[in-house]
Amino acid sequence: MREVTAKGQSVEEAVEIALAQLNTTRDRIEIDVLDEGKKGLFGLFGSRKAVVKATMKPDPIEEAEKFLQEVTSQMGLQAKIDKKIEGRNVTFTLSGDKLALLIGKRGQTLNSLQYLTQLAANRHAKKHLTIMLDAEEYRSRRKETLVHLAERVAQKVLRTKKEVVLEPMPSYERKVIHTALMKYKQIETYSSGTEPYRHLVITTKK
Template identity: 55%
Template sequence: MREVTASGQTVEEAVQSALKQLNTTRDQVDIDVIDEGKKGLLGVFGSKRAIVKVKRRKNQVEKAKAFLYDVTSNMNVDVEVTSTVEENHVTFDLTGENIAILIGKRGQTLNALQYLVQLIINKQGNEYYTVSVDAEGYRSRRKETLESLALKMADKAVSLQKKVALEPMPAFERKIIHNVLQQKDVSTYSDGVEPHRHIVIKP
């Protein structure tokens, strides 16, 4: 149940009645006063009850989840979306058939989805969330691939004594490369402008 219409002797009484029925609190709802009611003569004659419509606000995470279902169904991909919230980070896991369509080449489609979900979830919410959108463990596999690529390219930079530039990638992937090469005999920096920003490994 997401919406109820309730009445009471006063607007406040009607609101409390609605909150009780929805089993929620005032900060989670939108209240629409349909009729403020009136006390009437001696509080009895001609009195009119106050009427309110109270609607449960859609939770930010639920809104983002609904968006993912919407987009994937428009792409004709049937998925199951599960969400995990840890403090202010939300991970959405997508599972289903034809999941490769949602991942795209080197995760580009998945990254685009993640970017859009990040915008949707923070659009009119009270809290700010960071977001990860994963599809059947792709992110951890990609992390391993990036780590081994980073080590290989660092070796190449050292043996050639030359700078080596990697392919463009989003900020969170560049961070993986920076982290894995911190203890190596190389330095790393990002170069270029989004969406072509890439990492350069320097001996």
């Protein structure tokens, strides 16, 4: 966490000097006024400069990227991290060697890391951020698999008239299945459970 102490003829001037030293804007720092200063007699005798301490606020996206870098490094992976920001949706795409270890069986490791990265980001965010991780185009391949799964399950539910409970999935994957089944007028889907064990239930409409 970066911080500087700056002096000025007034608190406002000291803050401006601190902003220049940190090369940032007012909304990115927290100000602690250490001394409001004193003008003194005739503005000369007994005067004292104002002193402020400016501390950079953590940037949630930077903190999320830092978290990812630390985790991949501890896993012994040299992964390049690219990010795409669309409003409050942030996608981190990882590339490099041996990323199958990062993806895990049916994406479970990737999903867990995505969940933890989202927690790391939102710990510092004023507004909720949605984080998505991708590696080796896993998400697009997984989407195709989920659509095929949704079709098979829907046919089973229509045939047996019994609901089917799917394995826990992140919200993005549940949405893929929900969207794929919207064309079935006799089928409904709903989520149950709490994160990260929230899962989708597919059943016939009552």
